[in-house]
Amino acid sequence: MNIIICAKVIPASSVTIEINPATKCMVRKGVPHELDPAAACALEEGLRLTEKHGGAVTVITMGIGDATIGIRNALAMGAANAIHILDDALAGSDALGTAKALAAAIKKESFDLVICAAESSDSYSGIVPGQLAQLLGLSPLTFAKEIAVEAKKITIKRQTESGYDLVEAEMPALVTVASGINEPRYPQLKGIMAAKKKEIKQWTAADLGLGPDQVGASGAKEKVLAIGRPAARKAGKVITDEGDGGKQVADFLAELKVI
Ligand SMILES: Cc1cc2nc3c(=O)[nH]c(=O)nc-3n(C[C@H](O)[C@H](O)[C@H](O)COP(=O)(O)OP(=O)(O)OC[C@H]3O[C@@H](n4cnc5c(N)ncnc54)[C@H](O)[C@@H]3O)c2cc1C
Known part of the structure; x- marks a missing residue:
């Protein structure tokens, strides 16, 4: 079974994100990068499936030169090979442009399954996988918290507010994994x-x-069109318990009409 993992490589969590005021895009060039933790979960799932059923995992990323470190990390985790879509002409691509580039590169490969994270950890629009499935003509199975494969059939437990739905499709298919589906391995x-x-x-x-x-x-x-910071939150109320702390809390909640 050949599995393609769409893995975004993003500014490292230690980086304070800056926005270019002219383009209103995140400054990515020249900042330390890492494999998106959400993509690491998608990769872990792909590795577990190939360990069980055979086959190989290919990682694909569209990103700038600084993304190489994340690609190497994915290869160190166990991906067999990788594809880097790298071109200054791609700078400023929106979600659909990203999906078109990923789809065109995936079409060059032979695959049974494409796995994405449901959302990336930096822009998290959550749009790319749906667009990708459409462009590739694949059934999208989304928010998987468990994946099982049997012959050409894939079944997922799709996370819902109250539990899960069982969803199945014939492969080739595209699956997005929910955060927390697994604990990704550390490269040895x-x-x-x-x-x-x-x-x-x-x-x-x-x-x-x-x-x-x-x-x-x-x-x-x-x-x-515009980027803004969320409104600053008002300072909380500190209640000092001098014997009537419980009453003060109750009065405060009543004032807010919570109780
Ligand atoms: C006007 C505009 C200009 C932009 N310019 C740039 C730019 O210059 N450079 C830039 O990096 N971003 C740029 N972006 C952001 C870029 O469009 C998004 O990062 C990209 O479309 C993916 O969106 P997302 O992270 O919200 O993906 P989501 O839909 O949240 O991602 C879900 C999953 O899709 C897959 N995926 C998404 N993106 C990639 C990828 N690049 N490679 C591999 N798999 C992926 C992963 O599995 C990911 O977990 C721009 C956005 C806009 C609107």
């Missing part, structure tokens, strides 16, 4: 050494047959 020294020798294929937009009307800033139909 052997894996880190092996990762250095594994292939990272690189594609440009032109290699994928994509022009400026489809990807990059000129192809983006989504525009970021």
Whole structure:
């Protein structure tokens, strides 16, 4: 079973995110990057499936040169090979542009299953996987908290507010995994050494047959109009218990009409 993992590589959690006021986009170039923890869960799920059923995992990312560190991390975890869609012409791509580039690269591969995280941890629009499924003509199975494969059939437990739905489809299919589906493994020294020798294929937009009307800033139909900070929260009320703490809390909640 060949599995493709769409893994975003994002600014490291230690980075204070800055927004370019002119483009209103996140400043990504030159900041430390890491494999998105949500993508690591998708990869872990793919690795577990191939360990059980055989086959190989390919990781694909669209990102700038700084993304290589995250790709190597994915290879060190156990992915067999990787694809890096890397081209300055892709800068400013919106979600659909991203999905088009990923779909064009995936079409070059032979695969049974595509796994994405339900949302990335930096932009988290949660739109890319649905668009990708549409462009690839695959059944989308979303918010999986458990995945099982039997012959050509895939079944997921789809997380819901009250429990889960059982959803099944014929493969090839696309699955998005819910956060917390698993605890991703840490790369071991052997894996880190092996990762250095594994292939990272690189594609440009032109290699994928994509022009400026489809990807990059000129192809983006989504525009970021404004960016703002959430309103500052009011300071809380501190209640000092001098024997009547309980009454004060009750009075405060009554004032708020909570009780
Ligand atoms: C006007 C505009 C300009 C932008 N310019 C840039 C830019 O220059 N550079 C930039 O990096 N972003 C840019 N973005 C953000 C970019 O569009 C989104 O990061 C991208 O579309 C993915 O959206 P998301 O992170 O919300 O994905 P989600 O839909 O939340 O992602 C869900 C899952 O889809 C898969 N996925 C998503 N993105 C990728 C990826 N890149 N590679 C592999 N798998 C992926 C992963 O499995 C991910 O977990 C721009 C956005 C807008 C609106």
